[in-house]
Amino acid sequence: MRHNRPFHYRDCHSRSNRDRNDNRSGQTLVEAVVVIGMVVLLVSGLIVGTTASIRASERGKQRAQAVKYAQEAIEYARNLRNTGWQTFQSQTGDWCLDKSQVRTEAASGICPINVDTLFRRKLTLTWNDPQMDVTSTVSWNDGSGDHKSELVTYFTQWR
Numbered sequence: 378m379r380h381n382r383p384f385h386y387r388d389c390h391s392r393s394n395r396d397r398n399d400n401r402s403g404q405t406l407v408e409a410v411v412v413i414g415m416v417v418l419l420v421s422g423l424i425v426g427t428t429a430s431i432r433a434s435e436r437g438k439q440r441a442q443a444v445k446y447a448q449e450a451i452e453y454a455r456n457l458r459n460t461g462w463q464t465f466q467s468q469t470g471d472w473c474l475d476k477s478q479v480r481t482e483a484a485s486g487i488c489p490i491n492v493d494t495l496f497r498r499k500l501t502l503t504w505n506d507p508q509m510d511v512t513s514t515v516s517w518n519d520g521s522g523d524h525k526s527e528l529v530t531y532f533t534q535w536r
Contacts, residue, residue, distance in 0.1 A: 436519065450515075454500060454511045465509065468502050475498070497517065513528045
């Protein structure tokens with residue numbers, strides 16, 4: 378059987394290119410969706426990592442500040458001791474120490490937030506013959522939980 382028009386190789390070739398282009402456009406759409414998904418995952422991971430890093434940095438700053446405030450309370454107790462052993466020996470108990478080092482008695486051993494609107498600083502003086510046990514506790518809550526920094530030292534009558 379003969380065709381009315383002559384067969385040309387070009388006709389065959391152009392039809393297969395068209396089919397191939399239809400497959401490629403579908404394949405390109407799938408590739409685009411996969412790339413967008415990968416970009417979203419990458420950006421999400423970067424955001425989560427950055428957020429965690431910022432939180433850890435902030436927690437480290439707060440901890441360093443708390444240690445500084447606890448050390449200040451130990452120095453306050455050392456100055457009390459240096460003013461006179463008999464007076465110092467009578468100062469046992471739990472004391473709240475605010476940022477300006479005003480000392481008030483802790484109600485039921487609990488201090489209010491008294492330093493930088495975040496920290497609670499408590500100084501505990503316990504007579505344990507022949508020494509005074511001094512514990513400085515700075516505690517805070519940053520939304521992720523309760524934290525505390527505690528320093529302990531012992532003073533004796535050295536003069």
